[in-house]
Amino acid sequence: MQYWLMKSEPEAFGIDDLQRVGSEPWDGIRNYQARNFMRDDMQIGDQVLFYHSNCKPPGIVGVAEIASKAYPDPTQFDPDDSHYDADSKPDAPRWLLVDVRIVRKLDGIISLEQIKTHADQLDGLPLIRKGNRLSIMPVRKRHFDYLLQLDTE
Numbered sequence: 178m179q180y181w182l183m184k185s186e187p188e189a190f191g192i193d194d195l196q197r198v199g200s201e202p203w204d205g206i207r208n209y210q211a212r213n214f215m216r217d218d219m220q221i222g223d224q225v226l227f228y229h230s231n232c233k234p235p236g237i238v239g240v241a242e243i244a245s246k247a248y249p250d251p252t253q254f255d256p257d258d259s260h261y262d263a264d265s266k267p268d269a270p271r272w273l274l275v276d277v278r279i280v281r282k283l284d285g286i287i288s289l290e291q292i293k294t295h296a297d298q299l300d301g302l303p304l305i306r307k308g309n310r311l312s313i314m315p316v317r318k319r320h321f322d323y324l325l326q327l328d329t330e
Contacts, residue, residue, distance in 0.1 A: 179223045180321040181214070182304055183241070183277065184230040184312045192227050192239040192282050200278040204250045205260045207272060211313040215247045215275050218315070225277060226316060226324060228304075229286070236288035237324060245276035287327045298323055 183203065185191060195201055206212055220243060227239040249270035252260040265271035293305055303314040316324075 179218060179220065180226075180316040180318055181219065181223060181243075182226040182228050182237070182314050182316050184228045186231045187229045187238075188232070191229060192279075195227065195239070195241060195277065195279045196282050200244050200276050202250070202274045203277050204252050204274045206250070206274065206312060207260060207262070208311060208313075211311055212271075212273055214313050214315065216273050219243045219247065219275050221245065224280070224321060226321065227277075230312075234286065234288040234290060236286040236291070237283065237328075238286050239282045240280040240325070241277045242280050243275050244278035247273040247275050250274040283328045285328065287324060291327060292324065295323070295327065 190201065203215075206215065223243040225241040225243065226237045227241050229235055229238050249267075250260070250272040252258040253262040253265040253270060253272045254267060255261055256263075260272075262271055289304070292299065296305055299305060299320055302316065302320045303309050303311065
């Protein structure tokens with residue numbers, strides 16, 4: 178099993194939305210490295226830290242799991258969608274997605290500010306590495322477990 182942190186803007190799709198629908202395609206990813214994580218590394222059952230980004234305060238708000246193997250993201254083929262990619266073709270899709278299923282919403286938020294105060298224990302966590310803006314990133318199991326313990330602080 179692997180562990181991930183996946184960022185979403187709560188105005189677009191937040192933890193409450195995932196809790197309401199139960200499972201949702203993680204569409205709109207247009208970064209090759211993030212796409213490759215979904216295509217090459219994610220497996221059904223992998224655990225996910227659901228992270229609210231581009232909000233105040235940003236932070237971890239829930240736990241989810243990967244619910245499908247990667248498959249073509251249909252938004253790339255829809256000219257009316259903001260994620261449309263005219264160069265991607267149905268017979269050779271450029272962009273993929275996975276379905277994500279809710280495990281639980283946290284009692285509170287584990288804010289980025291709070292996470293940074295534990296930088297010594299979270300050494301190597303991509304989220305707190307300078308210049309890392311990926312929306313999907315791998316997380317070591319020890320970091321995953323440690324971060325979830327912060328929910329009770």
